[in-house]
Amino acid sequence: xxxxxxxxxxxxWKQNYTTNLTMRxxxxxxxxxxSSYLIxxxxxxSESEDLHITIGDINIENAKELxxxxxxxxxxxxxxxxxxxxxxxxxxxxxxxxxxxxxxxxEVAKDCISYNKNMITASYISPEMQVLDIEAKAKxxxxxxxxxxxxxxxxxxxxxxxxxxxxxxxxxxxxxxxTGGLVAPESDNNLWNYKFTWNPRNVVIAGQGGxxxxxxxxKYKYIPYNRLFRRTEFLEVEGYGRFEAYANRDSLKYxxxxxxxxxxxxxxxxxxxxxxxxxxxxxxxLGMTDDSYTIDDSENxxxxxxxxxxxxxxxxxxxxxxFRHNLKIDQDDxxxxxxxxxxxxxxxxxxxxxxxxxxxxxxxxLMDTWTLKKEDKDMIVMYHKxxxxxxxxxxxxxxxxxxxxxxxxxxxxxxxxxxxxxxATLAILDGKIKTxxxxxxxxxxxxxxxxxxxxxNGIVFSEKxxxxxxxxxxNV
Amino acid sequence: xxxxxxxxxxxxWKQNYTTNLTMRxxxxxxxxxxSSYLIxxxxxxSESEDLHITIGDINIENAKELxxxxxxxxxxxxxxxxxxxxxxxxxxxxxxxxxxxxxxxxEVAKDCISYNKNMITASYISPEMQVLDIEAKAKxxxxxxxxxxxxxxxxxxxxxxxxxxxxxxxxxxxxxxxTGGLVAPESDNNLWNYKFTWNPRNVVIAGQGGxxxxxxxxKYKYIPYNRLFRRTEFLEVEGYGRFEAYANRDSLKYxxxxxxxxxxxxxxxxxxxxxxxxxxxxxxxLGMTDDSYTIDDSENxxxxxxxxxxxxxxxxxxxxxxFRHNLKIDQDDxxxxxxxxxxxxxxxxxxxxxxxxxxxxxxxxLMDTWTLKKEDKDMIVMYHKxxxxxxxxxxxxxxxxxxxxxxxxxxxxxxxxxxxxxxATLAILDGKIKTxxxxxxxxxxxxxxxxxxxxxNGIVFSEKxxxxxxxxxxNV
Numbered sequence: 014x015x016x017x018x019x020x021x022x023x024x025x026w027k028q029n030y031t032t033n034l035t036m037r038x039x040x041x042x043x044x045x046x047x048s049s050y051l052i053x054x055x056x057x058x059s060e061s062e063d064l065h066i067t068i069g070d071i072n073i074e075n076a077k078e079l080x081x082x083x084x085x086x087x088x089x090x091x092x093x094x095x096x097x098x099x100x101x102x103x104x105x106x107x108x109x110x111x112x113x114x115x116x117x118x119x120e121v122a123k124d125c126i127s128y129n130k131n132m133i134t135a136s137y138i139s140p141e142m143q144v145l146d147i148e149a150k151a152k153x154x155x156x157x158x159x160x161x162x163x164x165x166x167x168x169x170x171x172x173x174x175x176x177x178x179x180x181x182x183x184x185x186x187x188x189x190x191x192t193g194g195l196v197a198p199e200s201d202n203n204l205w206n207y208k209f210t211w212n213p214r215n216v217v218i219a220g221q222g223g224x225x226x227x228x229x230x231x232k233y234k235y236i237p238y239n240r241l242f243r244r245t246e247f248l249e250v251e252g253y254g255r256f257e258a259y260a261n262r263d264s265l266k267y268x269x270x271x272x273x274x275x276x277x278x279x280x281x282x283x284x285x286x287x288x289x290x291x292x293x294x295x296x297x298x299l300g301m302t303d304d305s306y307t308i309d310d311s312e313n314x315x316x317x318x319x320x321x322x323x324x325x326x327x328x329x330x331x332x333x334x335x336f337r338h339n340l341k342i343d344q345d346d347x348x349x350x351x352x353x354x355x356x357x358x359x360x361x362x363x364x365x366x367x368x369x370x371x372x373x374x375x376x377x378x379l380m381d382t383w384t385l386k387k388e389d390k391d392m393i394v395m396y397h398k399x400x401x402x403x404x405x406x407x408x409x410x411x412x413x414x415x416x417x418x419x420x421x422x423x424x425x426x427x428x429x430x431x432x433x434x435x436x437a438t439l440a441i442l443d444g445k446i447k448t449x450x451x452x453x454x455x456x457x458x459x460x461x462x463x464x465x466x467x468x469x470n471g472i473v474f475s476e477k478x479x480x481x482x483x484x485x486x487x488n489v
Numbered sequence: 490x491x492x493x494x495x496x497x498x499x500x501x502w503k504q505n506y507t508t509n510l511t512m513r514x515x516x517x518x519x520x521x522x523x524s525s526y527l528i529x530x531x532x533x534x535s536e537s538e539d540l541h542i543t544i545g546d547i548n549i550e551n552a553k554e555l556x557x558x559x560x561x562x563x564x565x566x567x568x569x570x571x572x573x574x575x576x577x578x579x580x581x582x583x584x585x586x587x588x589x590x591x592x593x594x595x596e597v598a599k600d601c602i603s604y605n606k607n608m609i610t611a612s613y614i615s616p617e618m619q620v621l622d623i624e625a626k627a628k629x630x631x632x633x634x635x636x637x638x639x640x641x642x643x644x645x646x647x648x649x650x651x652x653x654x655x656x657x658x659x660x661x662x663x664x665x666x667x668t669g670g671l672v673a674p675e676s677d678n679n680l681w682n683y684k685f686t687w688n689p690r691n692v693v694i695a696g697q698g699g700x701x702x703x704x705x706x707x708k709y710k711y712i713p714y715n716r717l718f719r720r721t722e723f724l725e726v727e728g729y730g731r732f733e734a735y736a737n738r739d740s741l742k743y744x745x746x747x748x749x750x751x752x753x754x755x756x757x758x759x760x761x762x763x764x765x766x767x768x769x770x771x772x773x774x775l776g777m778t779d780d781s782y783t784i785d786d787s788e789n790x791x792x793x794x795x796x797x798x799x800x801x802x803x804x805x806x807x808x809x810x811x812f813r814h815n816l817k818i819d820q821d822d823x824x825x826x827x828x829x830x831x832x833x834x835x836x837x838x839x840x841x842x843x844x845x846x847x848x849x850x851x852x853x854x855l856m857d858t859w860t861l862k863k864e865d866k867d868m869i870v871m872y873h874k875x876x877x878x879x880x881x882x883x884x885x886x887x888x889x890x891x892x893x894x895x896x897x898x899x900x901x902x903x904x905x906x907x908x909x910x911x912x913a914t915l916a917i918l919d920g921k922i923k924t925x926x927x928x929x930x931x932x933x934x935x936x937x938x939x940x941x942x943x944x945x946n947g948i949v950f951s952e953k954x955x956x957x958x959x960x961x962x963x964n965v
Contacts, residue, residue, distance in 0.1 A: 223781055223782060224776050224779055224781075224782060226782070229801070229802035230802045230804075232797070232798070232802060233784065233785045233786075233798060234798060234799070234800075234801070234802065235776055235779075235782075235784070235798055235799060235847070236776065236799070237715075237774075237775070237776030237779060237799075238715075239713075239714075239715035239773075239774060239776075240774060240775070240776065240815075244801065297715075298713075298715060298716060299713070299716070300700050300711055300712065300713030300715075300716065303700055303711075303713060305699055305700075306699060306700060306702075306711075308709070308711070309709045310709075321708070322708070322709060322710060322711055323710070323711055323712070323713075324710075325705070325710070325720065326705035326706045326708060326710065328706075339716075371711070
């Protein structure tokens with residue numbers, strides 16, 4: 014008890030030492046990859062907006078680097094599972110931003126309820142988070158979630174156009190939305206036109222866990238995992254060329270939230286450069302993306318042994334020819350060069366992972382080639398299509414956004430995730446966003462000022478009227 | 490309390506009325522499809538072996554028909570979840586055969602422990618059943634499981650050859666085992682050369698739930714579900730022509746039980762007639778066998794709508810052409826005729842199943858065509874390959890068994906499942922099988938007399954020495 018009290022005293026003293034009494038105290042928990050722009054935004058505004066920023070993380074190296082020797086910020090060691098230090102940090106803050114991995118938000122959220130603090134995350138609302146809605150409303154607290162890039166900017170930019178169409182009397186009949194985290198054109202120098210700009214694991218296991226479901230001209234459509242990467246469609250972004258997209262698992266997730274219950278076509282997808290999916294499909298077909306079992310003796314395998322695991326035994330035939338034969342790959346197919354670029358048939362490179370799943374091994378192999386180099390830049394691309402009927406005529410608006418990173422700290426991912434989080438934080442602190450409850454940014458009150466401010470930061474949607482294409486071009 | 494007592498009295502009186510005091514009382518719980526031969530076997534032996542057979546089921550129609558007016562048997566209504574009647578029936582028996590679906594055995598098994606009764610099932614040992622091993626051994630009870638056809642006859646016939654090879658000093662290097670429940674040649678009159686001779690659901694979802702794993706020349710091999718039906722191998726059975734086989738999910742399940750820890754190749758598979766798997770693969774590829782989600786509005790769909798659900802929308806192109814294009818099916822490919830035979834493109838036939846999974850809908854469509862007709866006969870085929878080294882030379886023994894059903898009551902399935910169960914029951918009753926514990930039929934004590942008696946009932950393995958083929962025929 015006495016230890017606890019002296020801890021509080023020490024902590025309060027420290028707070029007073031660094032914090033002006035009139036300052037508004039923002040607590041950011043978690044300072045990983047996506048926090049650079051978020052923290053920079055707060056620091057840049059700290060004087061004019063009277064902000065003091067505390068960054069809590071279990072490892073404060075990155076936070077310290079981001080803060081530099083700025084006066085209005087400090088980094089503190091904070092283990093989110095250490096209740097005392099978590100409670101104290103939250104109690105002392107005016108508002109809390111959780112940039113932790115999604116599964117850790119709930120501990121922070123419960124404290125925010127206890128100590129009456131507003132809270133912001135960039136993550137999907139978990140069922141546990143949703144449960145707090147009643148208490149948050151009762152206490153008048155704003156718990157803003159899904160306000161990064163995807164989810165986040167996608168919600169806001171889509172709702173803006175959807176609301177505009179509806180306000181002028183239009184009836185939405187089609188909504189398609191695509192996002193991709195990719196490598197910037199200037200750093201796009203491998204045959205896959207792809208590098209890992211975010212969690213590699215999510216890329217390797219993307220699309221698993223159930224059929225993709227969407228709505229096409231009033232018909233529910235389902236694509237099993239093994240067909241997902243062969244049912245892509247092409248998208249053209251002015252100035253950036255051609256992309257392709259494969260279906261996300263549940264395109265209908267936001268149907269009612271977006272007010273699209275009467276829409277005929279609803280599709281959400283993930284963007285890649287053209288040709289990625291057809292090549293990726295080779296791994297899917299052979300079972301190399303499976304994450305449900307471990308490979309025996311994976312530790313001592315070469316990359317070649319790993320590939321051979323998915324091919325029939327032969328005392329004579331090469332792994333290469335078995336691979337080509339199994340997947341019917343022609344001699345002159347470019348997908349072959351993509352495989353060779355990965356050095357996946359190497360008999361000298363070792364897997365060196367104990368009890369690894371195929372997905373884990375494949376991830377390791379890909380990371381050899383697809384890891385961003387120091388000078389590489391990333392890119393976020395978003396593409397929405399809105400089809401609607403107005404006064405008996407069909408219309409379509411296409412909205413596209415491309416953001417390119419500055420370097421490996423100030424990435425496009427960090428920018429598009431961090432800035433909307435930061436802007437929402439300040440707007441809540443200023444009382445501009447005040448509707449309480451566990452929510453996502455789909456109301457005008459939220460998206461209008463944030464989209465506007467994002468524009469001044471270079472995150473701009475280009476909207477244009479295009480001929481309505483839909484799916485029934487001949488009207489038969 | 491008084492009700493309970495009078496129930497017992499009534500029950501005992503009924504038992505005494507129908508049972509001679511010296512008779513040995515067999516209780517068979519469950520009298521479904523596979524119990525015909527089992528019951529016939531007991532009835533035929535009831536005079537010479539002094540047997541009284543009680544058949545308990547929740548629905549005794551089938552049991553009554555199988556018994557006819559035989560003196561030494563009776564059918565009683567028995568709900569396995571009604572503890573009192575279950576306890577009483579088991580208490581009054583000398584031995585208990587459970588022919589219930591596998592998940593219901595455990596209730597019976599626990600009573601058998603309580604009342605000191607030996608027990609027989611044809612099902613895989615569940616973890617709950619395995620737990621009873623200690624108590625069964627302590628009480629000296631035989632709990633024999635997996636003594637139907639597969640599992641059952643496969644264990645016994647394999648162990649017989651394996652033990653023989655080992656006894657003469659041979660070293661097993663290869664074991665492959667295949668079983669198929671098929672339609673008999675005389676009733677084989679559809680393009681798929683297949684009809685449902687057992688639980689249709691298991692056929693539709695076969696191979697799902699994880700990659701197939703096996704051992705090939707000392708290398709672990711894995712086949713994902715989406716490749717399973719394209720990685721088949723052919724098997725020739727004298728007098729019955731050609732079959733194909735796809736890999737079972739876990740070929741290594743019995744590796745240590747069979748004493749095959751040093752084997753180089755271990756493969757277990759399911760047999761079909763040639764061409765079945767390549768055609769079945771169409772359903773797998775499109776996602777029509779998926780059992781993990783329900784289709785919206787499945788109730789009002791036509792078969793054609795169902796197929797179209799897995800194909801891209803088009804206002805003009807036919808479902809047929811989209812299907813052909815999606816799976817690259819040539820104009821003259823026989824698989825197309827197989828689809829048409831199922832009438833799967835019918836726009837008048839309705840699914841008429843509420844909230845059904847793709848697998849449930851496909852099952853319904855297939856049952857229209859693949860249900861056995863009254864005059865149809867089924868067939869069980871088994872094929873083992875044993876490769877071994879003896880005195881520095883390689884050898885191979887192939888063992889095959891074919892059993893054809895008599896009619897739709899006395900099926901090959903009921904014969905090959907029911908007879909080994911019945912024979913084991915009598916052998917345990919006679920004290921010929923007496924090693925206690927939860928077990929499967931892999932010891933000589935068990936398999937030698939039963940395989941011999943199965944032969945006199947026409948279930949005969951033809952074993953022959955063949956040149957060792959293995960996988961490295963050129964020894965490179």
